Amino acid sequence: MDRRSFLASTASLTAATTAASTSASTSASTTAAAPSAAETREAVEALTRALNPRIQADRQAALAILKPDARTLERGLRLHAESLVFDGYGFSPRAALDGTAYAEAITSGASSRELKDLREDMSMTRYVTDPLEQREYRDAWRASGVTCIFQNAGEEGQDPLRLIKRLARFTYATDMLPEVVARAALPRDVLAAKTQRRHCLYFTGNGVPLTQQWESIPGELRYLKIFFQLGIRMMHLTYQRRNMIGDGCAEKANAGLSDFGRAVIAEMNRVGVIPDCAHSGWQTSLEAAQASEKPVVASHTTCTRLFPHIRSKTDEIIKAIAATDGYVGICCISRFLRGQGDINALLDHIDHVVKTAGPDHVTLGTDVAYTSQNAAAENKKVPSTGRRRRKEFRSLWPADNYRPAAAAARSIAWTNWPLFTVGLVQRGYRDDDIRKIIGGNVMRVARASLGLKT
Numbered sequence: 001m002d003r004r005s006f007l008a009s010t011a012s013l014t015a016a017t018t019a020a021s022t023s024a025s026t027s028a029s030t031t032a033a034a035p036s037a038a039e040t041r042e043a044v045e046a047l048t049r050a051l052n053p054r055i056q057a058d059r060q061a062a063l064a065i066l067k068p069d070a071r072t073l074e075r076g077l078r079l080h081a082e083s084l085v086f087d088g089y090g091f092s093p094r095a096a097l098d099g100t101a102y103a104e105a106i107t108s109g110a111s112s113r114e115l116k117d118l119r120e121d122m123s124m125t126r127y128v129t130d131p132l133e134q135r136e137y138r139d140a141w142r143a144s145g146v147t148c149i150f151q152n153a154g155e156e157g158q159d160p161l162r163l164i165k166r167l168a169r170f171t172y173a174t175d176m177l178p179e180v181v182a183r184a185a186l187p188r189d190v191l192a193a194k195t196q197r198r199h200c201l202y203f204t205g206n207g208v209p210l211t212q213q214w215e216s217i218p219g220e221l222r223y224l225k226i227f228f229q230l231g232i233r234m235m236h237l238t239y240q241r242r243n244m245i246g247d248g249c250a251e252k253a254n255a256g257l258s259d260f261g262r263a264v265i266a267e268m269n270r271v272g273v274i275p276d277c278a279h280s281g282w283q284t285s286l287e288a289a290q291a292s293e294k295p296v297v298a299s300h301t302t303c304t305r306l307f308p309h310i311r312s313k314t315d316e317i318i319k320a321i322a323a324t325d326g327y328v329g330i331c332c333i334s335r336f337l338r339g340q341g342d343i344n345a346l347l348d349h350i351d352h353v354v355k356t357a358g359p360d361h362v363t364l365g366t367d368v369a370y371t372s373q374n375a376a377a378e379n380k381k382v383p384s385t386g387r388r389r390r391k392e393f394r395s396l397w398p399a400d401n402y403r404p405a406a407a408a409a410r411s412i413a414w415t416n417w418p419l420f421t422v423g424l425v426q427r428g429y430r431d432d433d434i435r436k437i438i439g440g441n442v443m444r445v446a447r448a449s450l451g452l453k454t
Contacts, residue, residue, distance in 0.1 A: 007069065007109045008303065014119075015404045016333075030202060031213075040099075045172060051139075051143055052136075052139055052373060054370075054373050055139070055140070055143045055370075055375070055413075055415045057410060058410045058411070058413035058415055058416055059419065060426060061407040061410035061411045061413075062343050062410070062411040062412075062413075062416045062419040063419065064340050064407065064411075065343050065407070065408075065411050066343060066344070066419065066422065066423055066426060068422050068423075068425075068426055072422060072425050072426050073422055074148070076418070076419070076421045076422030076423075076425040076426070077418055077421075077422065079421055079425065079435070080145050080417070080421040080422075080438070081145060081418075081432055081433060082419045083421075083434075083435050083438055083439060084143075084147050084148075084194045084435075084439040084443065085145055085146045085147050085148075085417060085421075085438050085439045086146075086147060086148045086149075086150070086190065086192065086202075086363070086439035086440075086442040086443060087146055087148070087149040087150060087205065087364060087365065087417075087442075088150055088297070088299050088300070088327060088329035088363040088364060088365035088441075088442045089150045089152070089234075089276075089278065089300040089331075089365035089366070089367055090149045090150065090151070090152070090300075090330050090365065090366040090367060090368065090369065090414065091149070091151065091152055091367075091368065091369035091414075092124070092137075092149060092151055092170065092173070092181065092201060092369065093124055093127070093136065093137045093140035093141060093369060093370040093371075093372075093414075094123040094124070094369045094371045094372060094375075095122060095124070095125070095126035095127045095130065095133040095136065095137065095372050096122075096123075096126070096130035096133060096136075096368065096371075096372040096373075096374035096375040096377075096378040096379075097118075097119055097122040097123060097126070097375070097378050097379070097382075098105070098122055098130075098378065099377075099378035099379060099380065099381025099382050099447065100120070100381055101118075101122075102118060102119065102378075102381070102382050103159060103381055103382050105118055106382070106383060106385060107383075108277065112389070115412035117165065117443050120155075120165070120166070120169070121169060121385045123371075124166065124169040124173065125169050125172055125173050126171065127173075127177075127372075128173055128176045128177055130174070131431050132374065133372055133374065134177075134180075136370075136372040136373060136374065137180070137372075138180060140179070140370035140414070140415055141180070141199050143415040143418075144370075144414060144415050144418070145417055145418050146199065146417050147190060147193055147199060147200065148184060148190045148193060148199065148201065148202055148440065149199075149201055149204055150201045150202050150203075150204050150233075150234060150365070150442065151170055151201040151202065151204065152166065152204060152206060153166045153167045153169075153170045153201070153203040153204060153205060153231075153232065154166050154167055154203075154204070154205025154206045154207060154227075154232065154235075155206060155207075156206040156207060156239040156394050157206070157207045157239070157394070158207045158208060158209060158210040158212060158237055158243060159209075159210075159212070160209040160210075160211075160223045160226075160227070161272075161300060161383065162207075163205050163206075163207055163209050163227065164227075164230075164305065166205075167198070167203065167205065167230060167231070167232065167248050170183070170201055170203065170296070170332075171183060171230075171231070174200075174201060175181050179198065180198065180199065181198070181199045181200060181201060182198060182199075182200040182201075183201055183203070183231060184198070184200040184201065184202045185231055186450070186452075187443055187446045187447050187450075187452065190202065190443065190446075191221045194388075195278075202233055202446065203231045203232050203233060203234075204232065204233060204234035204235065204236075204274075204276065204299070205227060205232045205234070205235050205236070206235075206239055206279075207235065207236050207239060208221075208224060208235045208236070208237065208264055208268075208335040209223035209224060209226070209227050210223065210244070211223065211393050212333055212435070217260065217263045220260075221263070221264065221267045224264075224267055224268065224271060224273065225267075225341035227269050227273075227275070228271045228272060228273055231447065232273065233272070233273060233274060233446065233450075234273060234274040234275075234297070234449075235268065235273050235274070235275070235276060235300065236276050236277075236278065236279055236280075237257075237261065237265075237275055237276065237279075237280050237284065237288060238277075238279055238280045238281070238284060239279045239394055240279055240394055240395065240396045240397075241393065241396060243392060244258060244260050244261070245257070245258060245260060245261035245264050245278060245284075245409045246258055246261045246281065246283075246287070246288070247280070247281040247283065247284050247395075248280060248281055248284070248327070248396075249279050249280055249281050249282075249310045249311055250281075250310050250396040250397070250398070251281055254281045254282055254283045254284075255281075255283065255284075256281070256283035256284050256286070256287045257283075257284050257287035257288055257291060257371055259290075260282070261287075261288070262291050265291050265292050266291075266293075267290060268292075268294075269292060269293050269294045271363050272450045272451065273449065274294075274295060274296070274297055274326075274445060274446075274449045275288055275292055275297070276296075276297050276298070276299045277289070277296060277297070277298050277317075277321075278297075278298045278299045278300050278301050278311070278329070279311070280363070282313070282314055282317060285298060285313060285317045285320075285321075286317050286320050289317070289320035289321050289323065289324050289326070290320060290341055292324055294324070294325045294448060294449055295325045295326035295327070295445045295448050295449060296320075296321055296324045296326045297319060297321065297326045297327050297328070297329065297445060298313050298317070298318075298326075298328050298329065299327075299329045299365040300329050300330075300331040300365035300366070301313050301329065301330070301331060301336075301365070302326060302330060302333075302336045302337055302338075303315075303318070303330075303349050303353060303356075305352060305356075306339070306348060306349055306352055307336070307337065307338035307339070309335070309336050309338070310397075310398060311331075311336050312336065313328060315356050318353055318356050318357050318361075319356060319357055321357070321361065322356075322357035322358065322360075322361040325360075325361075325444070325445070325448060326361065326386070326445055327355070327361050327362060327363050327441045327445055328353050328361060328362050328363075328444060329362075329363045329364060329365020330346060330362065330363075330365065331365055331366060331367040331368070331418055332346060332364070332366040332367060332368045332412040332413075332414065333367060333368065334402075334404035334408060334409050334412065335400055335402045335404070337349060337412075338398055338402070340404065340405070340408050341402075341404030341405075341408045341409065341412075342404070342405075342407070342408035342409075342411045342412065343411040343412050343419065343420070343423055344423075345408075346364075346412050346420070346423075347420075347423045347424070347427055350362055350364070350424070350437065351427065354433075356370065359429070359433040360436060360441060361441065362435070362437055362441065363389070363438070363441045363442050364417075364420060364438065365413075366414055366417075368412070368414050369414055370413070370414045370415050418439075420438070421434060421438055422438060424438070
């Protein structure tokens with residue numbers, strides 16, 4: 001479908017929505033209140049209005065693969081606009097760095113750690129103060145139709161000082177731009193954002209904060225509650241490597257959860273933090289689900305049955321997570337999805353989780369972000385340091401020469417969220433199940449982890 005046809009379809013959708021009353025059958029777990037016809041019309045228009053060239057190209061790539069008929073496209077876009085959409089694990093749209101300032105930091109002798117922190121800070125907060133970047137930020141959110149992101153707000157590791165930096169950046173961003181993106185401390189804040197036609201971030205950290213002094217288990221875990229009080233609602237148990245909690249997904253030993261790891265999960269259950277085994281080994285993931293009294297998730301992963309990657313989960317693990325009433329989030333990373341690595345591959349993995357555990361236990365945890373169109377120009381301003389950097393300890397990725405076609409990768413761009421919903425319509429899912437998959441399941445787990453019924 002070309003852009004003219006796409007816009008014509010959305011125009012007819014707008015007219016149809018004006019004439020029809022909005023369905024009120026949406027469950028309270030996914031919307032705060034049924035939107036009016038005018039609100040739905042405006043939301044639908046926002047999905048297609050003033051798309052920049054990057055977002056347009058990504059939309060076209062997905063549409064060329066899906067080839068939805070007009071009725072499917074209309075139904076999918078309407079459903080997406082009406083529903084609460086909650087990315088089960090992802091990243092807020094990223095700003096371009098300030099190339100001139102970054103280059104000055106290099107020439108003044110900034111260390112590798114300083115440069116890494118500066119790059120992160122710019123990409124995660126520059127849209128607060130730079131009008132051009134703020135426009136990119138707003139455009140990406142509007143195009144996505146996403147209400148909330150379970151936001152990566154903690155650098156990979158266990159050191160509290162390491163973990164707190166991203167948390168500070170996103171706290172600052174939500175403090176400074178509350179009319180655009182708010183910080184959600186509770187599920188009701190996500191519902192409020194949907195009602196107010198705003199966006200929000202619900203925070204997760206890429207590690208459990210530990211003192212690493214090993215005097216006692218309560219002593220080691222005392223920062224877990226502190227980070228919960230700061231707003232973190234989910235934590236990675238491991239990240240690729242083995243730690244004191246268990247084996248990561250890249251460890252060949254696959255030794256599983258430690259005794260200390262069981263104490264960690266018990267404390268997470270007590271405090272209200274969701275255990276996330278997305279980067280954990282298969283045995284660690286399985287034993288975490290078996291040990292937990294509250295929902296466990298694999299927030300951004302894929303299905304081993306379709307392609308056995310270290311970051312994938314077996315059917316046994318998927319069923320164990322479902323038994324905790326948790327969710328499996330399918331990510332938008334082509335080399336994990338495999339096959340063509342496109343939007344159809346993404347939908348295939350969702351289908352597999354539904355067949356294995358049912359529609360109540362799957363969502364999208366995209367694990368990708370929109371990056372400002374200005375990034376390439378700013379990056380050109382940065383001189384090469386000429387230094388060869390050692391492989392990071394946390395990386396531990398297997399050799400992989402898989403390269404998807406450009407259009408395939410573009411088809412699963414973060415701003416294509418509305419077309420993920422269209423794809424689910426095309427696959428024959430009922431509206432109620434789609435609402436669960438695109439947001440309701442994450443909301444249910446968020447509530448359950450905090451002991452909330454509504």
